[in-house]
Amino acid sequence: MLRNIDEVTIPDSNIVQDAQSIVHEYGNELIWNHSNRVYLFGEIKGHQDNLKYDKELLYITALFHDLGLTNQYSSDDLRFEVDGANAVRQFLDTYNYDERDLQLAWDAIALHTTLGVAEHKENNVALLYHGVGMDVMGDNWNQYSDEIRKAIVTKFPRGNFKKDVIKAFYEGFKHKPETTFGNIKSDVIKYFEPEYPQNNFCSCILRSKWEQ
Template sequence: MISNLDEIKVPDSKIIQDAQGIVKEYGNELIWNHSNRVYLFGEIKGMQDNLNYDKELLYITALFHDLGLTEQYSSSDLRFEVDGANTVRQFLETYNYHEHDLQLAWDAIALHTTLGVAEHKEDNVALLYHGVGMDVMGDNWEQYANDIRKAIVNKFPRGDFKHDVIKAFYDGFKHKPETTFGNIKSDVIKYFEPEYPQNNFCSCILRSKWDS
């Protein structure tokens, strides 16, 4: 089990610096700290499990995974995860990434909140999902040494993350609540708007134009 943050080498290339610049310009302290913690938690799991993945791509997707919540990158009609996925694809295309890696990055961000699916995809996709899960909900908590958890939070503070991130989710898609139908983010809308007429899959079936 990794217990020293110095054991982790964070990628530091031109593309990484450019990606960091975008997050610093259009994100905020909450997104910056969360994204870096997500990368570190994902990287540690990848190292400990001896997985085969692209570290640079993992860091870039960690940096970009919540940009769909920002005013700059939020669309009017797509899930925020898809906005982030589209953003990372456009960014990587300017660096002539291969199509396979473009799709891998897109999938990682688009699926990072999709429970029961992302963890069964390619290692890069699964590790972003696990990194997010650890930082947001404490998933796989015991896989991380206490010293490493403390070191990561010391370097990238959480503040009042539990409450701040829920509010950030809401602010990021309250203008398009319909995009949360069928995914866990509908819980966020309901948390802030108890009277919101949450859609229901069974109702969609029963209201269809089919006779039976």
């Protein structure tokens, strides 16, 4: 088990610096710290599991994964995960990334809240998902030493993250609650709006135009 955060490096290149500048400009301290923790937790898991993956792409997707919650990148009618995925694709396309990596980055962000699916995709997709899961819900907690967890939080503080991130989710898609149907973010809408009439999959089937 890795115990020294100094063994984990954050990629540094022109494209990484540009991605960081975008988060600083359109994100906030919550998104910045969370995104960097997500990368570090994903990177450490990848290192400890001896996986092959693109570290720079993992870091860039970690930086972009919640930008769909911001005014700059939020659409009127798409899931916030898709907004973030579209943003990273557009960003990487200006650096002439090949189609495979563009799709890999898009999938990583679009699926980062999709339980039961993302962890079975390519390593870059799975590691972003695991990094998010660790920072938000403590998934795979025991895979990380106490020293590593403390060092990451010291470098990128959590503050009142548990409450703040739920609020950030809500603020990011309260104008389009219908986009949370069928995914875990519907719980956020219900948390702030208990009376919101959530859609129901069984009702969708029964109300369809089919006779039987």
